[in-house]
Amino acid sequence: MIFTAVKADGVQINDITARAGVFNQEEVDCVAELWQDYLTYGVPDCGYNFIVEREGDKVLGFACHGPRDLTQGVHDLYWIAVDPETRRGGVGRRLLTASEEAVRQSGGRILIAETSGTPPYESTRNFYINMGYQAEASIKDFYSQGDDLVIFVKRL
Amino acid sequence: MIFTAVKADGVQINDITARAGVFNQEEVDCVAELWQDYLTYGVPDCGYNFIVEREGDKVLGFACHGPRDLTQGVHDLYWIAVDPETRRGGVGRRLLTASEEAVRQSGGRILIAETSGTPPYESTRNFYINMGYQAEASIKDFYSQGDDLVIFVKRL
Numbered sequence: 001m002i003f004t005a006v007k008a009d010g011v012q013i014n015d016i017t018a019r020a021g022v023f024n025q026e027e028v029d030c031v032a033e034l035w036q037d038y039l040t041y042g043v044p045d046c047g048y049n050f051i052v053e054r055e056g057d058k059v060l061g062f063a064c065h066g067p068r069d070l071t072q073g074v075h076d077l078y079w080i081a082v083d084p085e086t087r088r089g090g091v092g093r094r095l096l097t098a099s100e101e102a103v104r105q106s107g108g109r110i111l112i113a114e115t116s117g118t119p120p121y122e123s124t125r126n127f128y129i130n131m132g133y134q135a136e137a138s139i140k141d142f143y144s145q146g147d148d149l150v151i152f153v154k155r156l
Numbered sequence: 157m158i159f160t161a162v163k164a165d166g167v168q169i170n171d172i173t174a175r176a177g178v179f180n181q182e183e184v185d186c187v188a189e190l191w192q193d194y195l196t197y198g199v200p201d202c203g204y205n206f207i208v209e210r211e212g213d214k215v216l217g218f219a220c221h222g223p224r225d226l227t228q229g230v231h232d233l234y235w236i237a238v239d240p241e242t243r244r245g246g247v248g249r250r251l252l253t254a255s256e257e258a259v260r261q262s263g264g265r266i267l268i269a270e271t272s273g274t275p276p277y278e279s280t281r282n283f284y285i286n287m288g289y290q291a292e293a294s295i296k297d298f299y300s301q302g303d304d305l306v307i308f309v310k311r312l
Contacts, residue, residue: 026226070182072300110297137293139309141266144228153295 002098005050005062010035012059013052020081022120031079034064048078051098053091060086063095065103065111073109080113096131104156111156117148128152158254161206161218166191168215169208176237178276187235190220204234207254209247216242219251221259221267229265236269252287260312267312273304284308 005013017023017031037046047066052059061082068074077099082091103111113133115124125135133152142149161169173179173187193202203222208215217238224230233255238247259267269289271280281291289308298305 030226070186071298074298109301110295112295136295137307139266139268139292139307141311142227142230145265151293151295155297 001055002051002053002094005038005052007039009050009052009054009059009062010039013050013062016059016062016081016083017079019084021084022124023081031064031081034078038064049099049102051095051102053095059083060089061091061095063099065099067106067108068112073107075103075106075108075111077111077113092127093131096127100154100156109156111154113152113154115150115152116143117150118146125150125152157211158207158209158250161194161208163195165206165208165210165215165218166195169206169218172215172218172237172239173235175240177240178280179237187220187237190234194220205255205258207251207258209251215239216245217247217251219255221255223262223264224268229263231259231262231264231267233267233269248283249287252283256310256312265312267310269308269310271306271308272299273306274302281306281308 013035014028014032017028034048035050038048038050043049048064049066050062050064052062054060061080063080064078065075066078068076077096080092080095100111113128115121115128117138131154133154135150136153137151139149141147169191170184170188173184190204191206194204194206199205204220205222206218206220208218210216217236219236220234221231222234224232233252236248236251238251256267269284271277271284273294287310289310291306292309293307295305297303
């Protein structure tokens with residue numbers, strides 16, 4: 001079931017990010033920083049909404065979204081990750097659907113997911129396409145030489 | 157002449173933003189926030205590089221750029237504005253050239269300028285095109301309904 005993340009989820013969130021297999025150390029550290037801001041300042045001040053799917057005490061996956069500054073109603077899906085041991089159970093789909101619902105309820109119009117154009121991210125890109133996202137924009141060699149940015153957009 | 161911005165430039169930077177004529181209050185406040193971070197934390201911690209063109213004590217324009225997290229060598233041009241009373245004197249061109257030079261010197265590969273697709277920003281878009289930027293990506297209705305995001309990219 002999907003819940004708003006609480007402090008006790010932090011260790012498992014960081015652990016899932018580290019074990020996900022697609023994030024480099026800078027990205028793992030970035031999730032930890034956003035999580036720290038979420039705990040320290042709360043959503044109204046930091047803008048990062050963390051949700052988890054939990055089964056008993058076990059966190060199966062998490063997502064983090066928040067409003068984009070200077071826009072009316074654009075939200076970013078900053079992170080979404082599912083425990084590699086529990087993939088293909090629909091956890092990612094439920095986390096993304098819940099994020100979209102939360103964005104919609106806060107008056108958001110658009111959810112944006114930025115990801116990489118490289119082969120290791122092919123299943124991620126297919127996931128967004130299957131969830132109704134369109135690859136509306138791309139910037140070549142963005143993350144690094146040969147690693148394009150792909151901007152997936154869903155109008156809610 | 158172009159200088160690294162110092163504390164005394166702050167009042168004029170905020171004044172230029174307010175009088176520029178294209179920025180709304182949220183955008184004016186955003187410049188002020190970035191400026192405050194620049195003074196409080198310094199460039200290494202906040203990532204915002206402010207430069208000004210100054211003639212005597214008078215600030216004619218300013219620009220602010222910084223590295224994009226999670227990329228290797230992408231920098232954002234967060235803000236560029238010229239005093240409306242001194243436009244067409246090449247201030248914008250010199251500020252942007254100096255920003256590109258600073259990005260290049262810090263090892264940056266790409267400078268990105270995000271702007272609006274609306275008519276009031278037509279001269280801004282032409283400015284980037286004349287400076288060698290390409291409109292590589294766009295997201296419809298981004299800032300608000302009818303106000304598209306246009307992402308200008310220059311490879312340095």
